[in-house]
Amino acid sequence: MFGDYSISDLGAILAMQGFAGLILFSVYVLMALGLAIIFGQMGVINMAHGEFMILGAYVTWMTSNAVQHVAPWLFPGYFFIAMILAFIASGALGMLVEWALIRHLYKRPLDTLLATWGLSLILQQAYRSIFGAREVGVELPEWMMGSWQATDSIQIPINGMFVMALTMLITIAVAYVLFWSSWGKQVRAVVQNRVMAGAVGINTEKVDRYTFGLGCGIAGVAGSAFTMIGSTGPTAGQLYIVDTFLVVVFGGAASLFGTIASAFSISQTQSTLEFFLSGSMAKVITLLTIVAILMVRPQGLFALKVRK
């Protein structure tokens, strides 16, 4: 297929394709981070993850509308406000859900799957009733659209770079919180031994609530960011849920590093295959490869060594 193209053409495509892979990687990491925290640290299978993301997207949409009406001069920067609000809204909803639903199910982790699936249906219908069944279009400030002309023939999407930067920032923040802050130590202590953590004076209920809230909040930020590249509708969350679980499970449930490594390998395989084959075939081959690897290594790429 390359016979007709000049070397510089191919070089430019190679560079852009590399960026396409990196952007996909960032998207995967951002999608999966919130779930990795909840699944990895608490063992809760949150099927409503996509709906928490879409709450973030709707918050972004409302912020965009409000800013355009109330303070148009703020519009170029509204996205940052929207992301903070999305984090707060999804996080608050997450804490509420943890209090009302999840905390009763810690002893029955598989049941969380069913409960959160039900929750996802309830949330979808709630969005449909509140915001209408149709998709909403989120308007972006001018500077976030279009592409950056690196050379004559290389164009890099600005929103893609934005997602990359955001992902890096959030990953670093999460790593810092979990591994270096005293609250992170509490979280990890509760994961390893709940009874003992309680005995040394850690308020395990509170830790659970905030962990769940943090995971959902990050989902909200992801949803907010994805208004740049995807759709916002009551059921749009379903578009992300399969890929998200794939990344988390493939990476090894309890490992943040595993999630990142898995997002990287899946996204690179996917985008390379997509270039040489068609979109559907790329997906099929990626999924088959993952299934094959998981058969050999059911615990995922990186499993935490825990004494059982």
Next chain:
Amino acid sequence: MSDETKPGLKSPLRRKLLMGMAALPAVSMLGRPAFADVPATSAVNTTGLAVTDSEVTVGILHSVTGTMAISETGSVEAEKLAIEQINAAGGVLGRKIKFIQEDGASDWPTFAEKAKKLLVNDKCAAVMGCWTSASRKAVLPVFEQYNGMLYYPTFYEGLEQSKNVIYTGQEATQQIIAGLDWVNKTKGAKSFYLLGSDYIWPRTSNKIARKHIENHLQGCKVVGEEYFPLGSTQFNSVINKIKLTKPDVIYAIIVGGSNVAFYKQLKAAGIDLSKQTLLTISVTEDEIDGIGGENIAGAYACMKYFQSLDNQNNKAFVPAFKKMWGEKTVIGDVTQAAYLGPWLWKLTVEKAGSFDIDKIAAASPGVEFKGAPEGYVRIHENHHLWSKTRVGRAKADGQYELIYETADLVEPDPFPKGYQ
């Protein structure tokens, strides 16, 4: 209502009472001469449909929950508007239309079940419904078994024809061929990149498009053809391939949430639709709402209706629709086709002089609707519509600007020879 007494009521007192009762409606009839033409129910309904002297029941069967609610909401709204307008104009054969709405919930077995309910329990005289081909395929055996009548609004892949269905949207060749001819002639397009979501409609449509490009357009070729799973949100790789192959035309049949992702990423990747020709058959004004007009401005769409059409019918239709459903609602091709359903049914019933399904099916060919917002339509013998095909160009405000329309009505050809 007549003053025949039923056999078996022999007592003179009962007869007197009955005659008195029969006279009551006769009194009220005096002020409403229109009622004089109302044919007796026994004459217009010989198969036990839900038709009374004053009412006729039809069904509305769409998804108002689940993923398809995004698309089907507009159809439900249009059908309700049409029913309300028909009732205001005196109903069908003097009977007011009452509708029973069921939710297909974006789930094909549910569609079949609800279709059965509407036909068997509710005895609906007609059903306006379905959107995806999958839902239509699911209900088709039900309509054929219980002899119902379905008015199906969506443009679709063709390859189907049933006595029990009237297809009010375009079948694939109507929508595709005129558009390709136009882009070839006016833009001098020679190379095409075909894209689609991975299911029957885009695949069949692209197959027709490919045959037409390769066999009927001089010196034209397809430089790429690709499909993406429904719900895909990542298109950067294919966009790079498009940049590499530099086709004259991107021919896109992407649907649902993927649509939004595709156009946003296309714009972000620096493909300027005012320079790169993109022709789609899957983006109506409804979809633009989600995509954002600024992301798709400049793209061409080929279908039969745009909200901006400048004709008398449409100038009445658009304000009526907005009055009923809100100033911000938009009207896409399928919404307009759904609006045709109740009207075509009314006209057919009046032509047949009967609600009986067999008589409607037989009377349908040749029925013409001059009040159609798209202009004028007529039912073909194959139960599809003769209609014009139009090309519009998307503007940043989310509306299409009409660029081209076929001079004549395009004949529906659900089983196109040489295209399969």
